[in-house]
Amino acid sequence: MNHSKEDNKLMQRAIEVEYWVVDQDGALTTPDTLTEYSEYVEEEFVYPQVELKTPPCETYSELKSTFINQLYELLSKADELDKTLVPLGTPINSRSIEIRPSDRTRIQQRMLGDNFDYAKHCAGTHLHFEQQNVTDQLNVLASLDPALGLLNSSPYFQGNRIANGARTYIYRNKCYEYFPLHGQLWEYVNTVGQWERQLDRLFESFKKESMKRGIDEETIDASFSPIDVVWTPIRLRDEMPTIEWRSADTSLPSQILRLAKDVGAIMWQVNHTEVRIEGNRGEVTDDRITIPEFDAVLDYVESAIHDGVESPDLTDYLKRMGFNVQEYEPLTQKIDGREYIDRNEAREIRLQYGELLKRDVDQLVQN
Numbered sequence: 001m002n003h004s005k006e007d008n009k010l011m012q013r014a015i016e017v018e019y020w021v022v023d024q025d026g027a028l029t030t031p032d033t034l035t036e037y038s039e040y041v042e043e044e045f046v047y048p049q050v051e052l053k054t055p056p057c058e059t060y061s062e063l064k065s066t067f068i069n070q071l072y073e074l075l076s077k078a079d080e081l082d083k084t085l086v087p088l089g090t091p092i093n094s095r096s097i098e099i100r101p102s103d104r105t106r107i108q109q110r111m112l113g114d115n116f117d118y119a120k121h122c123a124g125t126h127l128h129f130e131q132q133n134v135t136d137q138l139n140v141l142a143s144l145d146p147a148l149g150l151l152n153s154s155p156y157f158q159g160n161r162i163a164n165g166a167r168t169y170i171y172r173n174k175c176y177e178y179f180p181l182h183g184q185l186w187e188y189v190n191t192v193g194q195w196e197r198q199l200d201r202l203f204e205s206f207k208k209e210s211m212k213r214g215i216d217e218e219t220i221d222a223s224f225s226p227i228d229v230v231w232t233p234i235r236l237r238d239e240m241p242t243i244e245w246r247s248a249d250t251s252l253p254s255q256i257l258r259l260a261k262d263v264g265a266i267m268w269q270v271n272h273t274e275v276r277i278e279g280n281r282g283e284v285t286d287d288r289i290t291i292p293e294f295d296a297v298l299d300y301v302e303s304a305i306h307d308g309v310e311s312p313d314l315t316d317y318l319k320r321m322g323f324n325v326q327e328y329e330p331l332t333q334k335i336d337g338r339e340y341i342d343r344n345e346a347r348e349i350r351l352q353y354g355e356l357l358k359r360d361v362d363q364l365v366q367n
Contacts, residue, residue: 010058010059011058011059011129011130011132011264011267011268011271012056012057012058012128012129012130012240012242013056013057013058013060013063013127013128013129013130013242013260013264013267014053014054014055014056014057014063014127014128014240014242015052015053015054015063015067015125015126015127015128015256015260016051016052016053016054016125016126016128017051017052017087017124017125017126017250017253017256018044018049018050018051018123018124018125018250019049019050019051019052019085019086019087019123019250019357020048020049020085020086020088020091020123020350021034021048021049021050021078021083021084021085021086022048022083022084022085022086022347022350022351022354023082023083023084024082024084025347025351026084026346026347026348026349026350026351026354027095027347028048028091028094028095028097029048029083030047030048031043031047031048031049031050031083032081032083033081034050034074034077034078034081034083035050037077038070038073038074040052040053040054040055040070041053041074043100044100045099045100045102045104045105045119046097046098046099046100046120047097047098047099047100048091048097049123050074050085052070052071052074054066054067054070056128056130056240060260060261060264063257063260063264064257064260064261067253067256067257068253068361068364068365071253071361072361072365075357075358075361084350084351084354084355085354085357086350086353086354086357087123087153087250087251087252087253087331087353087354087356087357088123088153088154088249088250088331088335088349088350088353089122089123089124089152089153089154089165089166089167089168089249089250089251089332090121090122090123090154090156090157090166090167090170091121091346091350092154092156092159092335092341092345092346092349092350093156093158093159093341093342093343093345093346094121094158094343094346095343097120097121099120102223103219103222103223104223104224107210107215107219107220107223107224110210110213110214110215111179111206111209111210111213112175112176112178112179115174115175115176115177115178116175118157118170118171118174118175119171119175119231121157121158121167121170122167122170122171122175123167123249123250124167124246124248124249124250125151125246125248125249125250125251125256125259126244126245126246127244127245127248127259127260127263127264128237128239128240128242128243128244128245129141129242129243129245129263129264129267130240130241130242131236131240131241131242131243132270132271133270133271134192134236134243135189135190135191135192136270136275136289137243137267137270138188138189138192138195138234138236138243139188139189139275139277139291140266140267140270140275140289140291141234141243141245141263141267142185142186142187142188142233142234142291142294142297143282143291143292143297143321144245144247144263144266144321145185145233145234145247145297145300145301145304146297146300146301146303146304146314146317146318147247147248147259147262147263147304147318147321147323148165148168148233148247148248148249148301148304148305149164149165149303149304149305149307149308149309149311149314149318149330150248150255150258150259150309150318150323150325150328150330151248151249151250151251151255151256151259151328151330152164152165152168152249152304152308152309152330152331152332153167153249153250153251153330153331153332153335154166154167154249154331154332154335155332155335155336156335156341156346157169157170159340159341159342159343159346160339160340161336161338161339161340163305163306164304164305164306164307164308164310164330164332164336165249165304165305165306165308165332167249168247168249168304168305169305169306171183171231172184172185176231179206181198181202181230181232182202182206182229182230182231182232183230183231183232184232184233185232185233185234185297185298185301186198186232186234187294188277188291188294192236195236196226196236199226199227199229199230199236200226202226202229202230203224203225203226203229206220206224206229207220207221207224231246232246233245233246233247234246234247245263251330251331252331252356252357252360253357253360253361253364254360254363254364255328255329255330255331257364258324258327258328259328262322262323262324265322266284266289266321266322269284269286269289269322270289273286273287273288273289274287274288274289275288275289275290275291276288276289276290276291277290277291277292277293278290278291278292278293279292279293279296280292280293280295280296280299281296281317281320282296282317282320282321283320283321284320284321284322292317300313300314300317308330308332308333309325309328309330309333310333331353335349
């Protein structure tokens with residue numbers, strides 16, 4: 001696919017990335033004042049994590065320069081505080097992670113029980129695209145969910161090897177095990193209204209179950225709405241407004257930017273060609289986007305979670321869908337190899353990849 005077309009297209013897009021914060025020993029720590037210098041750096045719901053958010057950008061080139069400059073400044077501020085940011089999907093192995101108290105997290109804990117603890121160990125990348133041809137955008141982004149395998153950045157949860165993409169596995173299969181529609185990939189839709197009605201139904205069921213667990217209605221309504229009651233890989237957002245694609249792990253910025261470029265090119269194509277659902281192969285060409293039947297997508301997703309780019313079927317699919325697979329180097333491949341990693345080793349790994357993040361940003365700045 002010709003990416004130069006997408007480079008010149010004015011389509012609002014943005015990046016959000018979550019990073020672990022560690023001290024000089026590699027132990028998870030709080031960001032302290034790291035979130036106070038910029039409106040684009042925010043606290044996350046767990047203490048040892050920050051989120052960097054770009055403002056809306058109209059081209060990929062603008063998005064790239066903005067993201068690099070913001071991240072360079074964030075890393076400089078972290079250095080001043082003797083802290084390091086870590087681009088891993090999970091912290092590998094850690095002591096208990098504390099949650100920032102809020103009604104929203106309190107309700108989630110009451111609803112999900114012990115399974116909510118899995119969410120505390122997840123750090124992801126979120127790509128935002130301006131809502132245009134929304135039904136096709138929703139369906140195409142669902143078909144691209146297997147591209148999460150390109151950014152798998154940790155195979156470990158609490159020291160144990162779980163899957164090539166441990167974050168995705170524990171988030172979808174464990175955290176939302178008993179509420180799958182609140183955290184797992186949705187099927188294709190025929191209209192935006194169908195999507196919105198699903199949100200309304202899930203909000204009402206979530207509200208009903210929360211009240212059964214002793215949460216009063218006023219507190220629920222103050223903390224949740226239909227638009228934000230799900231944590232699915234794809235979400236409709238009021239801001240901009242955008243479609244948020246939340247499939248991938250956090251990773252090195254060079255990898256995130258490659259993904260943003262590849263997905264952005266396909267999103268540009270959605271608005272200029274026919275989208276059809278057919279078969280199990282999938283293909284993006286200049287004339288048409290063909291996405292597979294949903295069951296086939298789920299098979300590719302399983303390959304992405306468990307095998308990543310080591311799956312030939314997955315990589316062939318992603319190439320047909322327009323991804324430059326050979327340009328990706330998932331961090332999981334570098335870390336993988338043992339069935340268990342203890343906490344001391346995990347701290348060393350976090351420091352190692354914190355340094356790799358700095359070098360990656362320096363190279364991007366120089367180029």
